[in-house]
Amino acid sequence: MSSDIILKIEKLKVKISGKEILKGIDLEVPRGSIFAIMGPSGSGKSTLLRAINRLWDLYPDVEVEGKILLEGRDVYQMDPHELRKMVGMVFQRPNPFPHMSIFDNVAIGPKMHKMVKSKEELERLVEWSLKRAYLWDEVKDDLKRKAGRLSGGQQQRLCIARAIALKPKVLLMDEPTSALDVVSTKRIEENIVELKKEFTVLIVTHNPQQAARISDYVAFIYDGKVVEVGPTSEIFTRPKHELTEKYVLGKV
Amino acid sequence: MRKVHPGILAIYLLSFLALGLLLWVLGAILVNGLPVVLHYGVQLFTANIPPPVFFFGPPPEVGLAPAIVGTLMIVFIALLISFPIGFLAGVLISEFYYTRLAKAAEHVASLLVEVPTIAAGIAIYWLIVVPTQGFSAIAGSVALSLIMIPYIALYTAEAYRKVPKLIKEGGLALGIPYSKVLFKILRGLVAPGVITGVLIALAKAAGEAAPLLFTAGWSNKVSLDPFQPSASLSVLIYKFGFSSQELWLKLSWAASFILVFMIILPLIIISKLVVRKHEF
Numbered sequence: 001m002s003s004d005i006i007l008k009i010e011k012l013k014v015k016i017s018g019k020e021i022l023k024g025i026d027l028e029v030p031r032g033s034i035f036a037i038m039g040p041s042g043s044g045k046s047t048l049l050r051a052i053n054r055l056w057d058l059y060p061d062v063e064v065e066g067k068i069l070l071e072g073r074d075v076y077q078m079d080p081h082e083l084r085k086m087v088g089m090v091f092q093r094p095n096p097f098p099h100m101s102i103f104d105n106v107a108i109g110p111k112m113h114k115m116v117k118s119k120e121e122l123e124r125l126v127e128w129s130l131k132r133a134y135l136w137d138e139v140k141d142d143l144k145r146k147a148g149r150l151s152g153g154q155q156q157r158l159c160i161a162r163a164i165a166l167k168p169k170v171l172l173m174d175e176p177t178s179a180l181d182v183v184s185t186k187r188i189e190e191n192i193v194e195l196k197k198e199f200t201v202l203i204v205t206h207n208p209q210q211a212a213r214i215s216d217y218v219a220f221i222y223d224g225k226v227v228e229v230g231p232t233s234e235i236f237t238r239p240k241h242e243l244t245e246k247y248v249l250g251k252v
Numbered sequence: 253m254r255k256v257h258p259g260i261l262a263i264y265l266l267s268f269l270a271l272g273l274l275l276w277v278l279g280a281i282l283v284n285g286l287p288v289v290l291h292y293g294v295q296l297f298t299a300n301i302p303p304p305v306f307f308f309g310p311p312p313e314v315g316l317a318p319a320i321v322g323t324l325m326i327v328f329i330a331l332l333i334s335f336p337i338g339f340l341a342g343v344l345i346s347e348f349y350y351t352r353l354a355k356a357a358e359h360v361a362s363l364l365v366e367v368p369t370i371a372a373g374i375a376i377y378w379l380i381v382v383p384t385q386g387f388s389a390i391a392g393s394v395a396l397s398l399i400m401i402p403y404i405a406l407y408t409a410e411a412y413r414k415v416p417k418l419i420k421e422g423g424l425a426l427g428i429p430y431s432k433v434l435f436k437i438l439r440g441l442v443a444p445g446v447i448t449g450v451l452i453a454l455a456k457a458a459g460e461a462a463p464l465l466f467t468a469g470w471s472n473k474v475s476l477d478p479f480q481p482s483a484s485l486s487v488l489i490y491k492f493g494f495s496s497q498e499l500w501l502k503l504s505w506a507a508s509f510i511l512v513f514m515i516i517l518p519l520i521i522i523s524k525l526v527v528r529k530h531e532f
């Protein structure tokens with residue numbers, strides 16, 4: 001396989017309580033890109049992300065079939081904890097640990113994975129992560145504040161900081177701006193474009209404009225199948241499939 | 253005037269009745285118990301239980317120490333036994349709800365809180381007292397554990413269930429093992445619920461006489477050996493409460509006062525404070 005492909009998904013099927021939600025997904029995500037997954041509500045976007053970092057493992061009624069290769073390694077053969085350290089996730093709604101401080105929210109991952117050797121190193125890593133998530137300036141004076149006290153947009157950026165503190169190879173973002181206002185959305189979008197320099201970003205959105213604004217590649221998913229995939233500029237200017245065209249124009 | 257539904261009216265009346273009864277009982281304990289406690293003072297907490305006046309004349313010292321120490325020791329050991337079991341059962345019930353073991357545990361716990369507590373005493377009598385050929389504080393503790401475990405389990409399960417799945421998954425997605433997510437990361441979120449369960453279980457256990465009657469036995473002297481029989485406040489109240497001896501009757505009121513106002517009510521008040529302080 002080409003080393004330019006960091007994540008490769010082959011014939012992925014996911015069944016929830018016997019119902020097939022993903023019906024055979026094939027995708028190749030190039031390294032260092034922003035790869036957007038768009039599609040209408042219920043098409044299986046979240047389900048796809050959760051198969052990549054194996055969050056479905058803990059649900060006995062969910063069956064996953066097919067292959068997912070991260071840097072050529074089958075993720076279902078890996079230690080799930082190692083996998084999830086390599087693949088960060090930002091959820092559809094902000095979910096910091098509300099009872100923990102801002103600092104601890106970011107520090108807990110690196111601490112549990114024994115990534116740092118000293119307190120100073122940990123402090124540097126937390127600062128680095130909060131800066132990358134564009135939250136540092138707003139919280140640097142009070143890192144002991146409880147995360148539950150932050151605004152929704154700040155909480156989501158905290159979750160981004162928490163995820164990148166582990167220095168993952170791939171960052172999965174599930175509609176990270178769906179619960180946020182225009183200003184916070186703009187901030188986070190700029191942020192994602194910056195993150196691309198260090199991480200590969202796989203971002204779910206059901207907003208075609210957002211995909212057009214920030215992504216390099218886009219896949220359009222409908223009813224558990226990939227309808228169309230390619231460079232963003234092509235998909236938006238010359239969609240091959242009628243459904244894609246309708247969706248891009250906001251008609252689905 | 254708006255018409256009040258008779259059902260609602262009945263509920264109000266019954267609630268007032270229940271509240272009135274409760275206040276009446278508390279008032280009786282206060283009025284009858286507090287003077288005795290004040291009369292004997294510190295002695296009550298240090299001296300042994302006097303023998304019957306009828307045979308031995310007025311005792312030089314009058315105390316409840318064996319019963320107070322007994323209750324504290326029996327309940328403390330019961331906590332040591334029931335906390336780990338109840339807590340883990342609660343986690344099982346909440347987090348592994350889809351397993352057969354969890355479903356069974358939940359049923360058993362729900363059933364056990366309904367079973368009359370004397371059943372715990374009888375069961376432990378046959379399982380421990382008869383085989384070991386003697387009453388012991390620890391047998392009493394095991395009997396009380398049977399009462400405490402389901403409370404701790406159900407409150408723990410509820411505390412873990414209340415944590416949104418999204419937050420648990422936030423921890424898992426960082427590659428943190430499930431056990432660490434449950435026991436480390438969520439600790440601060442579930443602590444108030446778990447502590448409430450423990451305090452309620454303690455309050456319940458401290459007040460029970462029935463499970464101790466056939467298990468812990470009785471002792472007039474202070475004993476710190478868990479393998480020896482031990483007195484307890486609740487059994488003392490039961491035994492002395494029906495006595496014809498004035499001194500024993502008085503002691504049973506004093507024991508009621510200590511048990512209710514110095515042990516059970518504080519536990520209940522603390523449990524309410526814990527919850528209020530942690531509500532988001």
Ligand SMILES: Nc1ncnc2c1ncn2[C@@H]1O[C@H](COP(=O)(O)OP(=O)(O)OP(=O)(O)O)[C@@H](O)[C@H]1O
Pocket residue numbers: 016017021039040041042043044045046047048206
């Ligand atoms: N835990 C679950 N149990 C049962 N069904 C589920 C579960 N999660 C998802 N589904 C079903 O799978 C399908 C796809 O859901 P998914 O959340 O992946 O959609 P989505 O594309 O992310 O939608 P949205 O844009 O609304 O977030 C839906 O029909 C949903 O009902």
Ligand SMILES: [Mg+2]
Pocket residue numbers: 045046047092174
């Ligand atoms: Mg979704």
